[in-house]
Amino acid sequence: MNHIQSRTVVLPQRNIDTDQIIPARFLKVTDKVGLGKNVFCDWRYLPDGKPNPEFILNQAAAADAHILVAGDNFGCGSSREHAPWALVDFGFKAIVSTSIADIFRNNALKNGLLPIVVSPEIHAELLGAPGANLEIRLDEQVLIFPSGKRVSFEIDRFSRHCLMNGVDELGFLLGCEPHISAFEARRA
Amino acid sequence: MSETPETLFEKIWKSHLVMPESTDTPAILYVDLHLIHEVTSPQAFGVLKSRGLKVRRPNLTTATVDHSIPTTPPNVDGSRVFADEMAKAQVEKLEANCREHGIAFHGQGSPTQGIVHVIGPELGLTQPGCVVVCGDSHTATHGAFGALAFGIGTSEVGHVLATQCLLQRRPKTMRVNVDGKLSAGVGAKDIILAIIQKLGFGGGTGFVLEYTGQAIRDLSMEGRMTVCNMSIEAGARAGLISPDETTFAYLKGRPHSPSGKAWDEAIEKWKRLATEEGARFDAEVHVDVSALAPMLTFGTNPSQSIAISENIPSPEKLVGADRETLAKALDYMGLKAGKPIAGQKIDVVFIGSCTNSRISDLREAAQVFKGRKVADSVRALVVPGSEAVKKQAEAEGLDFIFKAAGAQWREPGCSMCIAMNGDQLSPGQYAVSTSNRNFEGRQGKGGRTFLASPLTAAAAAISGKLVDPRLLK
Numbered sequence: 001m002n003h004i005q006s007r008t009v010v011l012p013q014r015n016i017d018t019d020q021i022i023p024a025r026f027l028k029v030t031d032k033v034g035l036g037k038n039v040f041c042d043w044r045y046l047p048d049g050k051p052n053p054e055f056i057l058n059q060a061a062a063a064d065a066h067i068l069v070a071g072d073n074f075g076c077g078s079s080r081e082h083a084p085w086a087l088v089d090f091g092f093k094a095i096v097s098t099s100i101a102d103i104f105r106n107n108a109l110k111n112g113l114l115p116i117v118v119s120p121e122i123h124a125e126l127l128g129a130p131g132a133n134l135e136i137r138l139d140e141q142v143l144i145f146p147s148g149k150r151v152s153f154e155i156d157r158f159s160r161h162c163l164m165n166g167v168d169e170l171g172f173l174l175g176c177e178p179h180i181s182a183f184e185a186r187r188a
Numbered sequence: 189m190s191e192t193p194e195t196l197f198e199k200i201w202k203s204h205l206v207m208p209e210s211t212d213t214p215a216i217l218y219v220d221l222h223l224i225h226e227v228t229s230p231q232a233f234g235v236l237k238s239r240g241l242k243v244r245r246p247n248l249t250t251a252t253v254d255h256s257i258p259t260t261p262p263n264v265d266g267s268r269v270f271a272d273e274m275a276k277a278q279v280e281k282l283e284a285n286c287r288e289h290g291i292a293f294h295g296q297g298s299p300t301q302g303i304v305h306v307i308g309p310e311l312g313l314t315q316p317g318c319v320v321v322c323g324d325s326h327t328a329t330h331g332a333f334g335a336l337a338f339g340i341g342t343s344e345v346g347h348v349l350a351t352q353c354l355l356q357r358r359p360k361t362m363r364v365n366v367d368g369k370l371s372a373g374v375g376a377k378d379i380i381l382a383i384i385q386k387l388g389f390g391g392g393t394g395f396v397l398e399y400t401g402q403a404i405r406d407l408s409m410e411g412r413m414t415v416c417n418m419s420i421e422a423g424a425r426a427g428l429i430s431p432d433e434t435t436f437a438y439l440k441g442r443p444h445s446p447s448g449k450a451w452d453e454a455i456e457k458w459k460r461l462a463t464e465e466g467a468r469f470d471a472e473v474h475v476d477v478s479a480l481a482p483m484l485t486f487g488t489n490p491s492q493s494i495a496i497s498e499n500i501p502s503p504e505k506l507v508g509a510d511r512e513t514l515a516k517a518l519d520y521m522g523l524k525a526g527k528p529i530a531g532q533k534i535d536v537v538f539i540g541s542c543t544n545s546r547i548s549d550l551r552e553a554a555q556v557f558k559g560r561k562v563a564d565s566v567r568a569l570v571v572p573g574s575e576a577v578k579k580q581a582e583a584e585g586l587d588f589i590f591k592a593a594g595a596q597w598r599e600p601g602c603s604m605c606i607a608m609n610g611d612q613l614s615p616g617q618y619a620v621s622t623s624n625r626n627f628e629g630r631q632g633k634g635g636r637t638f639l640a641s642p643l644t645a646a647a648a649a650i651s652g653k654l655v656d657p658r659l660l661k
Contacts, residue, residue: 014513015389015489019627024606028256028274030230030281042629047615071509073390076423076489077627079325080228081341099390102425103325107341156357158213169343170235173351176207176216180244180353183206183218 001112001163002138004093006066009056010130016070017077018104022086024078035082036089057090061131066093069126073097075104075115084108094136096143098123109159110169114138116153138164193464196430197361197396200336200461204319206353214355220318221335222248222348223304224291226282227255227608228323232346233285243289245352250313251286252294253279254303256608259571259598268296271610289349302574302600305329305542309413310576312442316431316458321348326542326624328419331428332412333435334461336396338425359396359425360470366401368478373658375552376411377544377622377641379403380418381483381493383475389491392424395471398463399429403477409438410548417543418624421490430462482657484640485626486529487517492626494529496644496656502526520628521636522616530654532638536619537568537649538631539642540598541605544622545573547580549642554586556646556657557593563652568595569611571603595649607632620648 026038044055051058068087074097075083084107087095094114105115114136118126122143126132135144138160143151162169201217209215222245229251236243243249256275258268270276279296286293294300300307305326308314314330320337321327323345330337340354347354364383383399397419404412412429419427429435436455439445446454481495492514494501502525503515518525523532539545539553550572562568570590572578578600581587587597604611605623607630613619615634622645626637638654647657 012509013516014509017489017625017627019625019630023629023633024255024608027227027608028272028278030278031234032231042633073393073423076390077325077420077625079323079339079341081231081323081343099393101390101423102393103339103341103420107343110341110343156214157211158355161212169355170239170347170350173216173347173353173355174241176353177351179206179216180218180351184352187218 001093001114004066004114004136005133006064006093007061007131007133008067008069008126009062009065010069010127011056012071012127014071015073015076018075018080018083019077021075021083022080027080027082032082032085034089035086036091039086039090064091066091067096067134067136068092068094069096071097072099074100075108076101079103079107081107081111084111084113088113096126109163112163114163116143118143118151118153122151193467195361195463195467195469196334196398196428196461197336198467200317200319201358203317209358214357217319217354217356219321219348219352219354220248221250221308221313221320223308223320223322223327224249224251224282224345225255225304225322225324226253226278228342229285229345230278230281231342232349235346236349241350243291243349246290248352249291249349250294250308251282251291252301252304252307253282253296255602255606257296257601258609259601259603259611261599262297266297271608275609299575299579302576303542303545303602305417306545306573306577309333309409310442310574312439312445315439315445316435317461321354325420326417328425328427329413329417329542331416331419331426332409333439334428334431334458336426336428339420360394362392362395362397362424362471362473363469364397364399365472365474366399366403366477367474368403368476369406370403370477370480373643374477374480374482375641375643376407376414378480378483379477380415381485381490381639382477382480384418384422384491385493386473386475387422387491389421389489390423392419392422395424397424397427398469399427400463404429405432408548409434410546413546414543418490421624431458432462482641482644484529484620484638484644484654486521486523486638487514488520488626488628490624490626490639492517493639496530496654499528500525530656532654533618534620534638534648534653535566535617536613537566537645538571538604538619538621538623539645540569540571540573540603541623542573542602543624544642545571545577547577549622550577550581550586551584553642553646554589556643556650556660557595558589560593560650562594562649565652566649568649569598569604570595571598572600574600604631606630620645620654
């Protein structure tokens with residue numbers, strides 16, 4: 001992953017928790033397939049099971065959008081990795097907010113979903129312009145607005161390296177086996 | 189004592205570094221205890237299988253079932269009625285994975301089964317100075333023992349299964365100093381709700397909290413677990429408490445606690461773990477609990493709480509996003525701003541969860557239920573946290589008290605805290621729950637949750653409405 005170009009979808013609510021992203025009743029799976037159909041399920045569907053036309057993800061504006069701009073403290077709550085699995089399965093590649101919960105951020109990074117934290121000013125600008133065509137360049141760590149304005153963002157260097165080069169963290173850890181064995185020997 | 193005074197967190201962090209962190213790579217942190225359950229482990233075992241990997245340290249891994257299991261009694265033949273086939277399949281998958289990899293499995297029917305954060309301490313698996321992880325955000329519970337304990341995602345569950353290690357950036361530390369002496373009828377749950385209210389819902393993000401102060405020292409281990417359990421509700425992945433005599437007394441004689449000479453050595457080692465005088469934290473907050481009243485949440489996140497004597501806050505007094513957030517929460521909850529919260533009618537009471545399902549919680553609730561009846565309009569569930577808690581409660585006759593009052597006495601599990609197993613609210617119902625999350629739909633689609641202590645929940649069950657448990661007639 002390096003380059004994402006897409007319209008944004010805006011969910012301005014603060015504190016969107018993982019129970020909203022994917023309710024617990026969908027966690028009985030033993031694989032990760034197809035969770036996208038239930039992402040934001042309780043907001044997305046009416047009691048009769050039909051899509052709620054008022055909800056943004058059911059509107060044409062959300063089709064092919066890969067960037068979700070969300071209110072403060074996105075992804076708070078449980079450790080369920082089903083949340084990023086569901087968002088990725090739906091088609092999202094990046095989440096932009098003023099703050100993103102720790103466990104969700106860790107889980108997102110392991111699934112090619114880029115968590116981007118921006119200042120309240122930039123956030124307000126994005127909330128006010130739903131559907132804006134944004135460009136994200138991970139190599140330069142910048143968001144590029146339609147006007148050409150460039151806003152840089154922070155990301156952990158290791159996570160960036162893994163995302164850009166497709167490095168698998170488990171593979172990296174397995175490569176450290178001699179150090180792990182040495183540590184275990186020291187403690188024994 | 190080291191030259192520079194150190195925090196408990198720093199001591200644990202340093203002693204578990206397989207590799208220190210650098211600008212380019214996170215630290216590699218060794219894990220002493222990996223707890224697993226049916227919901228967040230199957231895909232991790234799937235990764236091991238597809239890559240031909242083994243579990244590196246099965247003896248440092250312990251499994252139980254809690255999230256999706258039924259809490260209704262077994263059939264005569266011992267079988268259980270699951271919510272659906274998927275829940276059953278998930279439980280069977282965990283058992284099969286444990287068998288294949290040689291992992292201790294505390295399944296339903298076993299005397300050691302229970303909620304993962306209840307059985308770890310009960311079995312003496314959770315010990316001071318350890319790093320404990322689990323694919324569950326309430327893993328911070330184990331921090332009550334002076335362990336660094338935090339929730340991880342399923343990819344990380346796979347990392348720990350395969351390597352016994354995690355890649356971690358060092359978090360910041362925050363001291364939460366809790367002063368004062370609690371008054372009667374106010375407990376650990378009220379303390380942590382007050383702390384979360386003070387820090388704010390995301391106020392602990394990026395921090396490991398250490399709870400200090402007289403009010404914390406005065407708590408039992410069970411109360412300390414209740415406090416640490418909800419650290420994540422302020423955004424903190426971990427919350428811990430320096431071990432002391434209360435900790436050691438709890439651990440003595442547990443099945444996995446050291447014994448004999450090893451016990452004496454362990455105590456010497458554990459005594460050196462406590463945060464030293466003058467150690468530096470990245471942030472510090474103070475909470476005085478001497479005037480604290482029973483707390484409960486009124487909104488849709490755990491920081492939206494008030495004392496039982498207070499009125500529901502008004503969005504009109506706020507501006508911008510704060511106003512919208514509060515208005516949206518009150519709308520979901522169907523509550524009127526400015527009205528007293530006491531007197532609000534309720535439909536369901538749930539006493540259980542990894543926050544409040546231990547024997548002391550059940551004893552507190554039983555005090556209220558004794559000689560009283562659950563209001564006709566209320567359905568009350570009492571769900572013990574483990575088989576051991578259930579057995580102890582039954583030995584003390586607490587089950588009779590609950591049943592005589594008209595409450596349901598269930599089998600151990602997460603039950604209505606997460607509502608995966610069929611125990612759930614109907615749309616629009618109000619529940620008083622001793623659990624940890626009041627998110628929209630958390631306890632069942634459309635259900636509305638007031639989080640409170642076991643005392644407050646029990647008093648609501650009797651009254652059919654929210655009341656101050658200290659004033660119950």
